[in-house]
Amino acid sequence: MWRDESVTWQVAHRPLGALWELLGQVDAVHGLYYLLMHAVFAVAGGGADGASAGLWALRLPSVAATALAAAGVAAVAHRLAGAGGRTGEDGARREDGASGGRPPEGRAAADGLSAERPSGERPSGDQLPGDRPAADGLSGDGASRDGLSGERRAGDQPFGDRPAADRLSGERPSGEQPSGARRPGYRSPRDRPAAERAALFAGVGYAVLPPVQMYAQEGRSYALVAAAVIWATYLMLRERWVGYAVVLVLGCWLHEFAVLALPAHAFTAWRSRGWRWSAAAVVAGLLPLALVSARQAQQQLGWLGRPGWQDWAAYGVLAAAALLLAPRPATPGPSRGRVSRGLAAPAGSPGAPSGTGASGRPGARTHRTPNPDGPKRPAAEPAAAAARDLVRVALPLALLPPGVLLAVSLVHPWYVDRYVLYSLAGLALLAGTRLAQVRRPVRARDWWPWLLAAALLVPVGFWSAWLRTPESRKDDALAVAAAVRERAWPGDAVLFMPSRRREWLLSSPEVYGSLRDPALSRTPAASRSLQGVERTAQEIREALLDPSTERVVALLDPSGQPLDGDPAEAVKRQTLVSSFDLCSVTQVRGARVALFAKPGGCR
Structure with missing residues (x-):
């Protein structure tokens, strides 16, 4: 457990x-997260005797x-890659709304057709979306006259959902499929x-990215913020x-820099x-x-400095990787994808994806009228539109939040990479889609993505x-x-040098409670602060020189760290050097534990 988790x-x-x-004094930006963790510890027990007992409860929300x-x-x-229709190994497009999920090669058999017909001619018994059963049309009740109106009776099924036998003049036993037909929705593993x-x-x-794994096992809010932003993107x-608004506001209240996702989303949906x-x-x-x-x-954030060259170099690596992974559609011309058109393409327009209805939402049923004389949409165009949509969603999400915060x-000086952890989702989207496009390697150059x-x-x-x-x-x-x-x-006596290192022991009350803190004037709870309020420099000197203070355990930063110039911190150092003997120094991760005693008291 490091200091922030403490x-x-x-x-x-x-x-x-x-x-x-x-929260009225400090750390309001983490207020909602602290309230959530208060509830978690109340339910889980939380290790009231020390953080080591409640470490699993501290980190469980981040893991989840x-x-x-x-x-x-x-x-x-899945949403982005499927925006252009389903593409099998042969590259042929499969439109959900037009075929009910059946591959093109299986439609003829499933529809009961065995030979090609002239353009525009429809075999007897075939149905369009909204057609009523052929049996109704043959019964003489006039149902066949309503077939082209787009209306369906209760219980009618849209084209592509009904068994092929129902669209044939002859009856077929229940559950029996015509020879060579595929079940509706059937997909071969190939x-x-x-x-x-x-x-x-x-x-x-995304899950294996090292920064994601780091904050998955840390009791802070950054993993929760990333989850909120990612699901807001999906919504x-x-x-x-x-x-979308509710989830993103929740993410912003977990950490307000989640609002930097809005510029990335604006690049996608501003229309x-x-x-x-x-x-x-x-x-x-x-x-x-x-x-x-x-x-x-x-x-x-006063402890932060302006971004160093390491921050800019890391952003450069992120940008280079994102641009390298971004697909470059081979199909020229304006984007026809729904996302690329600002999520506002009307149904039936060139920008509306296959399977969108009047609401414009993918998957809604549409009334399709065959147009055999019109030009067919190229099979490669949906994939190119999906690639453009991916770029418009993933690339801004990867680059804009950290770029804006760096600027x-x-x-x-507010930049810390964990504040925009969610931007790594854009990189994962680009990498995952690029790998998904690599099928069975045939030529030597087809192997490089997998080898990399x-x-x-x-x-x-x-x-x-x-x-x-x-x-x-x-x-x-x-x-x-x-x-x-x-x-x-x-x-x-225990002395924190500097005073903000009191956070090292505040999460271990069983240890801190057995020691005296001569420098402390008001506790963190009483002062409504994180580390409490210390006495003046003169008061600290008098407390250390008191005859009752024979041994002092000093907690210090590692060697080589700059010394705090505050007068109280200077008095601590001077008094220990002049009035105490150094008995031992123990190096631990990120800290030193030094034991001082009055002259002759080391043993």
């Missing part, structure tokens, strides 16, 4: 009244959120749609605008009136939190294993508490 543990264990008072986010990436990939492969690769790819593609209203609702919903956190910005940080993926798995595997060790974090609060427990005697 803060989560000790804040979430405060009473609700004290927690509310704290990462699994949910990976599922969301898979859902978005015809598995690219959308399913893209969903699998994208979801797994945007489904045009569920109320749900949609529903999205514009939803975006306005998200901004309005975030406004109260933004007003409170703006007053806390200096206290909250803002040139003026206001296999080569990357080796360092990713080592990185993933390293992330599960304490060395992957800046420090280890539980290791510090264990070292103090071994060296301190009950009643010894």
Whole structure:
């Protein structure tokens, strides 16, 4: 457990009244997450005797959120890859709305046809969408006159859903299929749609990304924010605008930098009136939190500096990878995909995907009238439209949130990569879809994507294993508490240098409670702060020189860290050096535990 997780543990264990008072002073940006963790600890027991007992409860929400986010990436990939229709191994398009999910080669047999007919001629007994059963038309009740109206009686089935036997003049025993026909919805393993492969690769790819794994096992809000943004993206593609606004506002209240997903979504859906209203609702919903956190910005983010070359280099690698993975459709001309047209393509227009109805939603039934004399849409065009839609969704999501935050940080240093963890979903979408497009390698050059993926798995595997060790974090609060427990005697003084390192022991009350804190004036709870309020420099000196203070356990940053210039911190260092002997120094992850004693007291 590192220092930020220690803060989560000790804040979430405060009473609700004290927690509310704290959020009015600091950390309002994490307020909703702290309330969630308060409820989690209340249900799970939470290890009231120390964070080590409640570590699983601390991290469980992040693990669950990462699994949910990976599922969301898979859902978005499936939605995007399937936007252009289903494509089998032969590259032929299969339109759900026109064929009921049956592949083209099986339609003739399923429809009871055995020979080609002149263009525009329809065999006797065949039906169009909305046609009533052939048996009704032969009964003389006039039903056949209503067949072209697009109306169906209750219980009628749309074209492509009814068994082939019902559309033939002869009857066939129940459950028997005509010779050579495929069952409705049947898919051979060789015809598995690219959308399913893209969903699998994208979801797994997101889950194995090392930064995603890092925050999946950390008791902070970033995994939950990523899940909210990813599922908001999916709801945007489904045009569920109320749900989109609610989920994205939830993500913004978990961490307000989730609002940077709006520019990425605007690149995709700015033409949609529903999205514009939803975006306005998200901004309005975030406004109260933004007003409170703006007053806390200096206290909250004052420790940050402007982005260094490492930050820009990491962003450059991300941008290069995203641009390399982005598909380049071979079909020229304007985009015809629904997403590419701002989620506003009307049914029946060139921009509406196959299988969309009057509502414009994929999967809705449409009334199709055959137009045998008109030009047929090229089979490659749906795949090209789906590729363009993928670029318009995934590329902005990968590049805009971190890019905008980096640019803002040139003026206001607010950039930390974990604040925009959700942008990695865009990279996973691009990588998963690219891998899904690679079928059975035939030529030597067809192997390179798989060889590259296999080569990357080796360092990713080592990185993933390293992330599960304490060395992957800046420090280890539980290791510090264990070292103090071994060296301190009950009643010894403990000194935090600097004072903000008090967070190392606040999550281990059984250790901290057995020691005296001579520098502390008001506790964190009493002062409505994270680390409490310390005494003045003179008061600290007097407390350390008190005859009752014989041993001091000092908790310090690692060697080489800059010293805090605050007067109180300077007095701590000077008094220990001049009035105490150094007995021992223990190095732990990200900290030093030094034991001081009055002259002659080391033993």
